[in-house]
Amino acid sequence: MHKIIIYILLLVGISSSVHASKVFGIAKExxxxxxxxxxxxxxxxxxxxxxxxxxxDSIGKFSINIEPEETIYVFGEFGIYHAYFFIEADKxxxxxxxxxxxxxxxxxxxxxxxxxxxxxxxxxxxxTDLNYLIIDFDYYYFRYHDLNLLDIYSxxxxxxxxxxxxxxxxxxxxxxxxxxxAYKKYRIAALKNLATQKQYEQALIxxxxxxxxxxxxxxxxxxxxxxxxxxxxxxxxxxxxxxxxYAVINYGHSITRLNRLLSEHFELRNKxxxxxxxxxGIHDSFANKNLSWLPLLLTLDxxxxxxxxxxxxxxxxxxxxxxxxxxxxxxxxxxxxxxxAGNMKNLTDYRGKYVYLNFANTxxxxxxxxxxxxxxxxxxxxxxxxFLTVFTDDNRENAKNFMTNNKYEWSDLxxxxxxxxxxxxxxxxxxxxxxxxxxGTLLSSPAPSPIDNFETYLFDxxxxxxxxxx
Numbered sequence: 001m002h003k004i005i006i007y008i009l010l011l012v013g014i015s016s017s018v019h020a021s022k023v024f025g026i027a028k029e030x031x032x033x034x035x036x037x038x039x040x041x042x043x044x045x046x047x048x049x050x051x052x053x054x055x056x057d058s059i060g061k062f063s064i065n066i067e068p069e070e071t072i073y074v075f076g077e078f079g080i081y082h083a084y085f086f087i088e089a090d091k092x093x094x095x096x097x098x099x100x101x102x103x104x105x106x107x108x109x110x111x112x113x114x115x116x117x118x119x120x121x122x123x124x125x126x127x128t129d130l131n132y133l134i135i136d137f138d139y140y141y142f143r144y145h146d147l148n149l150l151d152i153y154s155x156x157x158x159x160x161x162x163x164x165x166x167x168x169x170x171x172x173x174x175x176x177x178x179x180x181x182a183y184k185k186y187r188i189a190a191l192k193n194l195a196t197q198k199q200y201e202q203a204l205i206x207x208x209x210x211x212x213x214x215x216x217x218x219x220x221x222x223x224x225x226x227x228x229x230x231x232x233x234x235x236x237x238x239x240x241x242x243x244x245x246y247a248v249i250n251y252g253h254s255i256t257r258l259n260r261l262l263s264e265h266f267e268l269r270n271k272x273x274x275x276x277x278x279x280x281g282i283h284d285s286f287a288n289k290n291l292s293w294l295p296l297l298l299t300l301d302x303x304x305x306x307x308x309x310x311x312x313x314x315x316x317x318x319x320x321x322x323x324x325x326x327x328x329x330x331x332x333x334x335x336x337x338x339x340x341a342g343n344m345k346n347l348t349d350y351r352g353k354y355v356y357l358n359f360a361n362t363x364x365x366x367x368x369x370x371x372x373x374x375x376x377x378x379x380x381x382x383x384x385x386x387f388l389t390v391f392t393d394d395n396r397e398n399a400k401n402f403m404t405n406n407k408y409e410w411s412d413l414x415x416x417x418x419x420x421x422x423x424x425x426x427x428x429x430x431x432x433x434x435x436x437x438x439x440g441t442l443l444s445s446p447a448p449s450p451i452d453n454f455e456t457y458l459f460d461x462x463x464x465x466x467x468x469x470x
Contacts, residue, residue: 020065022092023052025123028060029100037076042311043222044276044283045318071130071179073219079103082115085122086130086179093131096121108417109364109430133172133180140168141187156195165191179218186220190227201228205267214272216311226280233281234288249291253298255306275312278303283319297323326426326445332357332436335421337390337413340400345413348440354385354461355436356447356454359427361392361417362402367431371408373450377458378410384462386410392417392430 033056038048051074054062068089075084079101087093098118107113125132144164145152151159165188172184189208193201205228215221236245241261248257258278259271268274282300285291297320304316324330332355336346347355358374360367378387387410393399396414403412415421425434433454435447443461448454 024063027097031060042315085120094123161195183220190224255302357434360431
């Protein structure tokens with residue numbers, strides 16, 4: 001008898017810990033498609049992770065159950081859209097997808113093309129629902145922000161920013177959703193910071209960050225944080241204590257000393273917040289190169305080992321992954337793709353010789369224009385180096401015919417324009433080149449194109465004049 005009661009209690013405990021949410025709807029225009037929705041693992045690196053897939057059946061219906069542990073911003077990138085909404089635990093969402101709109105060819109190959117950011121519609125929303133609140137607030141807030149941006153920056157509080165803030169607080173006084181209240185709070189803080197031209201930024205940090213909890217998952221919080229602490233270490237280096245920061249990172253790699261240095265600033269006395277600032281500083285410093293790469297990596301490793309916060313452990317790992325991904329001296333990311341005959345080929349199959357890897361699409365002018373240049377180099381160096389092109393053409397037969405008709409005889413493989421391989425190799429323009437050593441490490445990432453004297457680079461390596469450095 002007691003065992004049965006315990007079993008029932010266990011079942012109740014298990015069911016009460018599950019925070020199931022249902023996402024469903026009908027989108028006839030998307031019939032037969034599968035849409036992937038992601039979240040950001042963190043809002044410093046913006047590395048994506050899949051949350052769920054909407055498999056839309058032949059008549060346009062879709063439904064899936066997910067179990068979010070907290071309120072999350074989820075988004076899909078399909079067609080011309082970055083389409084997003086917020087999911088809370090234990091709530092169902094009948095969503096309305098934006099009108100079906102594929103990218104045009106000119107958009108696909110335009111590295112400056114920006115997806116249209118759109119908040120996904122949700123049926124039967126109430127005024128107190130989180131998505132309704134954020135949609136309504138964003139319209140009201142950003143309309144004012146965008147129409148008055150120059151005046152706000154030049155005249156500040158004189159143009160009635162305080163009046164607008166009072167109005168917006170009154171407008172949403174009824175809202176008791178804690179996630180939304182924090183969202184509103186940090187959007188308003190960003191407006192104040194802009195209106196005062198950052199003159200009181202340290203006081204603002206103390207009021208809005210030091211004294212409060214870190215909100216890793218709230219876009220408004222993290223947008224303001226990223227704006228304030230952009231290139232923080234690089235700016236610190238030219239300040240009064242810049243030499244000490246340089247020494248702590250370059251020679252000590254000590255998170256303890258780094259914490260001691262930064263905790264002298266009253267606004268950084270919150271341990272969790274200070275550690276987030278350190279992670280942001282390390283992340284931006286990798287790109288700016290005022291601090292050496294290896295000491296930064298060792299300092300990051302110290303944060304990973306010492307942190308008490310699981311989220312910061314994840315951010316540390318993500319920064320390291322971002323930094324090491326495609327870095328010279330690291331192993332070229334493996335992939336397996338079909339060749340023109342349909343045989344699957346792995347990048348490791350080409351070990352033993354240098355590999356000049358390029359990603360191309362025959363519908364782009366630059367790809368076509370550089371193939372004759374590649375052919376000239378291939379004819380001279382094919383005994384020393386493998387030339388490998390990965391095509392992303394939608395029409396693979398056209399790409400095969402392009403190779404055959406022009407008598408381009410080097411190896412070719414095929415993938416889709418938005419495949420994992422393309423994302424892993426961070427291909428945003430065509431063509432993009434990499435140069436790989438016989439042992440599979442990246443010697444040049446990205447590599448010079450044929451028009452940028454790749455032949456001279458290759459000749460120097462083969463002749464031993466240029467010692468490949470990681």
